[in-house]
Amino acid sequence: MPESQQACIHLPVFDISQPLSPSSLSSLSLACKEWGFFHIINHGVSKNLYKKLYSLSNHLFSLPCESKIKVGPSSSLKSYTLISLHLLSLKVSEFLDLTSMVLHKVPQNFSSIIQTLNSGNIYNSCYISLISGRACFLKIYVICMCSTYDSETLKEYGNKMSELSKRIVKAVLMSLGEDFDTNFYESDFSNCHGYMRINNYTAPESVEQEKGVEGLGMHTDMSCVTIVCQDDIGGLQVRSKEGKWMDINPCEDTLVVNIGDLMHAWSNGKLRSSEHRVVLKRYVNRFSLAFFWCFEDEKVILAPNEVVGEGNFRMYKPFVCRDYLKFRESCEKGKFDTVGFTVKDFAGNGG
Numbered sequence: 169m170p171e172s173q174q175a176c177i178h179l180p181v182f183d184i185s186q187p188l189s190p191s192s193l194s195s196l197s198l199a200c201k202e203w204g205f206f207h208i209i210n211h212g213v214s215k216n217l218y219k220k221l222y223s224l225s226n227h228l229f230s231l232p233c234e235s236k237i238k239v240g241p242s243s244s245l246k247s248y249t250l251i252s253l254h255l256l257s258l259k260v261s262e263f264l265d266l267t268s269m270v271l272h273k274v275p276q277n278f279s280s281i282i283q284t285l286n287s288g289n290i291y292n293s294c295y296i297s298l299i300s301g302r303a304c305f306l307k308i309y310v311i312c313m314c315s316t317y318d319s320e321t322l323k324e325y326g327n328k329m330s331e332l333s334k335r336i337v338k339a340v341l342m343s344l345g346e347d348f349d350t351n352f353y354e355s356d357f358s359n360c361h362g363y364m365r366i367n368n369y370t371a372p373e374s375v376e377q378e379k380g381v382e383g384l385g386m387h388t389d390m391s392c393v394t395i396v397c398q399d400d401i402g403g404l405q406v407r408s409k410e411g412k413w414m415d416i417n418p419c420e421d422t423l424v425v426n427i428g429d430l431m432h433a434w435s436n437g438k439l440r441s442s443e444h445r446v447v448l449k450r451y452v453n454r455f456s457l458a459f460f461w462c463f464e465d466e467k468v469i470l471a472p473n474e475v476v477g478e479g480n481f482r483m484y485k486p487f488v489c490r491d492y493l494k495f496r497e498s499c500e501k502g503k504f505d506t507v508g509f510t511v512k513d514f515a516g517n518g519g
C-alpha cells in the first residue's frame with residue numbers, strides 16, 4: 169500500500185475522570201499489550217491551558233534565530249547538515265525554577281548552557297538528549313526557561329500532568345492484574361517524576377508526496393508512561409507488531425497515552441513500549457507537547473514476581489533507571505532515531 173493510503177488505527181478512548189469499569193480495564197489491558205497506546209478524555213487539562221502553552225511556545229519558536237539557543241549538529245552527525253533536531257527535556261519541578269533565565273541572555277554555546285545549568289545545581293537529575301532526525305527540516309530548539317513562559321502556567325500544567333500521570337499509572341496497574349495498583353503503586357511508582365517536552369516541527373520545505381518527511385524518527389520512549397497532546401495536523405504513527413506504520417489521528421479534547429520502556433521492563437514485557445514516529449505530510453508547522461512520567465533515576469527496575477507470574481521467564485535483568493537513560497543517550501545505537509537498541513538489548517535475558 170502506498171504510504172499516502174496509510175492505515176489508521178482506532179485506539180480505545182478512556183474517560184480518565186472515572187474509575188474504569190471491568191470491561192474498560194480489559195480493553196485497556198488489550199490496548200497496552202497490543203499497541204502500547206490509547207486515548208484519554210476528561211483529563212482535566214483545559215483547552216485554555218493548552219492554548220496558553222501553545223501561544224507561549226509559538227512565541228518562543230518564532231523568535232529570531234539569534235535569540236534562540238543554537239546548537240549545531242554534533243560532529244558524528246555532520247552528514248546531516250540540514251537536519252537538526254534538538255531537544256531538551258526538563259524535569260517539571262526544575263523547569264519551574266528557571267524563570268530567571270531570560271532566553272536571549274542564555275549563552276549561545278550549548279555546552280556552556282549545560283554547564284550553567286549544572287553549576288546552579290538546578291539541573292542535576294535532568295537528562296538532555298541531543299539527537300538528530302534523519303531526513304527532515306525539523307528543528308526542535310532547546311527550550312530553556314525564558315521570560316515568555318509565566319511560571320503560573322507551567323506550574324498549573326506540571327501539577328495537572330503529574331496528577332494525570334498518577335491516575336493513568338494506577339489504571340494501567342489495575343488493568344495488568346487484580347490489586348496490582350494497591351500492591352505496587354506505593355512501593356514502585358510513588359517517586360515518579362515528570363519531564364515536559366515541547367516539540368515544534370517546522371513546516372517541511374518539500375514533501376515527497378507518498379512518503380512524507382520524517383519529523384521525529386522511529387523511537388521508543390524512556391518513560392513509564394508518556395502523555396502527548398498533538399495539534400490537529402496529524403503525523404503521529406505507531407508501528408504494529410508486524411512492522412506496519414499506523415496513523416494515530418488527532419482527536420479534539422483527547423490526549424494520546426503510550427507505554428514507555430521503563431514500564432515495559434517493569435511489567436516483564438506485558439505492556440508494550442511501541443516504536444513510534446512523526447511523519448509530516450503537509451507544508452505546515454506541527455506542534456506537540458509530550459509529558460514523560462519516569463521512575464526516579466536511582467530506582468532499580470525489576471519486575472515483581474507476581475507480575476512475572478509463576479513459571480514465566482523473566483525477560484529483564486534488574487537495572488538502574490539512570491544507567492538505561494545513559495545507555496540510550498550515549499550509545500550511538502541506543503539513540504532515539506536509531507531505535508535498534510532499547511531495553512531488550514540493555515537488560516534482556518535473551519530467549
Ligand SMILES: O=C(O)CCC(=O)C(=O)O
Binds near residue numbers: 389
Ligand atoms: O510529536 C508527537 O506527536 C510525538 C512526540 C514524541 O513521540 C516524543 O516527543 O517522544
Ligand SMILES: [Fe+2]
Binds near residue numbers: 387389394
Ligand atoms: Fe515518543
